[in-house]
Amino acid sequence: MEREQGAGGQKRAPRAVVVGGGVAGLCAALELRGRGIDVTVLEAADRWGGCVGSHEVAGLTLDSGAESFATRTDGVKSLLGDLGLASEIVAPHPSGAWVQLPRGAEELPKAGILGIPSNPWDPEVRSALGLWGSLRASLDRYLPTRPPTDQASVAAVVRSRMGKRVLERLVAPVVGGVHSADPELLDIDMVAPGLRALMAERGSLAAAVAAQRERSAVRSGAKAGSAVAGIRGGMNRLVDALVERLADDGVTLLSGQRAERLDHSGETWHVGTAAADGAAQTFDAELVVVALGGPAAVELLSDAVPQLAGHEPVPGPEVKLVTLVLDKPELDARPRGTGVLVAPQSPGLQAKALTHATAKWSWLAEQAGPGTHVVRLSYGRAEDAGRPLDDGPETDDELFRAALADASILLTVPVAPEDVLGWDVVRWEGALPFATVGHRERVGEIRRLIAAQPGLAVVGGWAAGNGLASVVPDARKQAGELADHSV
Ligand SMILES: Cc1cc2nc3c(=O)[nH]c(=O)nc-3n(C[C@H](O)[C@H](O)[C@H](O)COP(=O)(O)OP(=O)(O)OC[C@H]3O[C@@H](n4cnc5c(N)ncnc54)[C@H](O)[C@@H]3O)c2cc1C
Incomplete structure (x- = not known):
């Protein structure tokens, strides 16, 4: 990518505009800046962090959105390390959560993923499912497994491997609580990434859950049994630390700037914005990272990538x-x-x-x-x-x-x-992505269409999978690859 010369005759650093100042956008900005790129982040709201934020209630500063992160990947832990917050990572109280069933409350089995148990005969699982439910769930060990080739909902996989009781009594409450959606609709590969591949490797769904839990515990350094971690003081500290680091590193952070238009001439992208007072501005850059929710991202990209028509994700x-x-x-x-x-x-x-x-x-x-x-x-x-x-x-x-x-x-x-x-x-x-069955393939197609445009990438929960454990490593990877291809 050729760039005009600066006054001293040196090549000017490439410019990037990141649209959206949620965690995905801020992580993308960090990665681009780390590779010497001149970065501007545009955020429509008057605060940073998107779904990670804070509010004050009765004098306490509390998380207003996300309040923990899954330790399934080490993406958040390593980001917190980079930001000097590693020592602030905390495990939740080990007492665990409960599930409210129509017949009363039960302790939620601790060694599960999305409510899927790693052992159908754990006393808590046995108590929630009853004898027949545990017997049916243990059939999972004897059913054949094969590498995933087809799309499947969370419900279809759980029902076929472990039966209806596991689905209704354990998985539906957890999926409803975390993703605000019915497991019949959600794509298992988006909400439990890697689980089906592990199932083929380990021979059963229960064994896959056990293996993924163990990997999480090792990665996080957290006590076994804890699949999530938090930050002392709240997840909102992650956003403060990211914004502070970006400002120190010379990234231009502009809040109150809603991106409304994206087009290009030659190798230069133009991002048109409107401020709250209606003032319009255009930002030019060789690289653009779109870090919005799915429907907003596809809408913004639709002029520049007309092939995206018909690929709009469903709002959450x-x-x-x-x-x-x-x-x-x-x-x-x-x-x-x-x-x-x-x-x-x-x-x-x-x-x-x-x-x-x-x-x-x-x-x-x-x-x-x-x-x-x-x-x-x-x-x-x-x-x-x-x-x-x-x-x-x-x-x-x-x-x-x-x-x-x-x-x-x-x-x-x-x-x-x-x-x-x-x-x-x-x-x-609409802040939670609605990752219905086939979402992973649809996102793959969207990313292929976008990758055909030099200097363009999309990041965020709708593309990477809901939750910081997916969003953070994906945004850093996508932005890193975009930068590497441009320099
Ligand atoms: C209530 C709630 C609780 C959650 N709890 C957890 C949890 O405990 N653990 C966990 O891991 N995950 C949790 N999540 C999910 C997690 O917060 C998200 O996956 C993640 O924060 C998404 O980040 P993002 O940057 O992709 O999107 P967002 O956070 O949605 O950021 C997108 C940003 O783009 C901005 N924007 C929108 N349109 C424009 C435009 N036209 N121009 C410029 N800017 C624009 C928005 O204002 C926003 O700041 C929760 C989500 C919600 C909603």
Whole structure:
């Protein structure tokens, strides 16, 4: 790639524009800058981090979106190391989570992935499934396996290997809680990457889960049994550290700049933006990384890559999070461990998950002090094409009332308005990718079409897979490859 000469006759550094200042965009910027590229990041909102952010409730600074990361990959751990935060990585409390079934609450088996157990005869699994359920699940060991060649939903794989009870009692609540969607719809290769390949290698789904859990534990250095980790002070510290590093490294960070247009002339890309006051600007660069949600990314790229027509990903569901800070000493005993995932058919409950944040993270319990508790309930589940499954609570007041009622049932401790020291509702519209069956192939095709355009790449949760463990390493890899091809 030829570049005009600077005043001193030296070659000018290539320029890159990163569109979107979520974790994917910030990681891409870090990688590009590390390779000597002159980087500008454009973010539509007035804050950085996208789905990773903070809010203050009753004087406590809490995560408003993502609050942990999976240790399935070492992508987040190594990023935190690069940012000087390795010593701040913390494991959640080992008490684990519960699952609320129509017939009552059970401890969620600890050694699972997405609720899929590694041993159908673990006492917790046996208790949740009953004798017949465990017997059926253990058939998995005797069924033949083969390398995955076809597309499959989470539900299809779990049902065929381990039966309906594992699907309904363990997997549906976890998938609903984490991905806000029905396991019948989700592509297993997006939400549990590598699991089917491991199944072919190890001979059963249970053995694949055990192997993946073991690898996570070794990678994270966390205690066995913990598939996620967090940061002391909250995941939002990752964004602060990324932004600080990028600013120190000379990256131009522009918030309040919504990208609305992308085209090119020769080898130069032009990104047209509108600021909140309507002022328009154009940014020129040899490299562009689009780090938006799937539908927005494909829309922005559609003029430059017309072949993308018809490849628009389905928007994700609206997720609503209600955070309550409670004066409730009875919760010091962690009645439901670190939280509860709700099976879809559970009567009388509208929440799909509850995180007892002060039970999960000891740094937060210390900050809140004895008797003060943070619980976060989530609402909204995708049924089809991103539509919500049920009407559910909508307004802030409806959500607050539903959260009090649901928390009382789920935590087995009555929670009344007078126990509430503070509360907040955070809405995430379409922020979770809706990775329906075949998503991996569709993303592969989109990336092939984009790779045919010199200097262009897409990153983010919809392309890499939901969750920081997928987003971070993928964004760094894609941006690194883009830079390597350009210099
Ligand atoms: C409620 C919630 C809880 C979650 N919890 C966890 C968790 O505990 N652990 C975990 O690993 N993952 C979790 N996730 C998922 C994880 O947060 C995401 O996978 C990840 O943060 C996605 O990052 P991203 O950069 O791809 O996208 P985003 O974070 O969505 O960032 C995209 C950015 O692009 C900006 N933007 C949009 N349009 C434009 C435009 N036209 N021009 C410029 N900028 C634009 C947006 O404002 C946003 O900042 C959670 C997600 C949600 C929504």
